[in-house]
Amino acid sequence: MRDTIIMPAKKKRTEAVLLSFKIVLDTKGVLWTEVGGLPEYEVRECFKNKEDTYLIEKLIKEGRIKLDKINKYLENELTAITYVN
Numbered sequence: 001m002r003d004t005i006i007m008p009a010k011k012k013r014t015e016a017v018l019l020s021f022k023i024v025l026d027t028k029g030v031l032w033t034e035v036g037g038l039p040e041y042e043v044r045e046c047f048k049n050k051e052d053t054y055l056i057e058k059l060i061k062e063g064r065i066k067l068d069k070i071n072k073y074l075e076n077e078l079t080a081i082t083y084v085n
Contacts, residue, residue, distance in 0.1 A: 016046070018056060019063045021070065033074050035067045 019037035026032075038046065040060055047053045 019060055019067065021067045023074070031078060033071050033078075035064060035071050037064070 017037055020035070022034045022036070024032050024034065038060060040057055043057050043060065044053055047056055
């Protein structure tokens with residue numbers, strides 16, 4: 001899955017979502033989870049300071065590992081509940 005980040009050309013951003021996790025219930029009653037955020041390969045394009053870049057890359061990488069585990073766990077739970085019902 002590749003996330004796309006669209007930033008306005010003229011408005012300066014004061015914050016950015018580096019990593020996110022969502023549990024979503026849509027209008028059709030479908031429940032799903034999602035891990036998203038800034039792709040690691042784009043960090044160097046957004047942050048020029050080497051120390052900041054290293055820290056942010058590390059946070060995204062480690063955070064994504066943990067969130068992927070939570071995401072997989074919840075997907076398995078939803079699948080199990082669906083089959084029981």
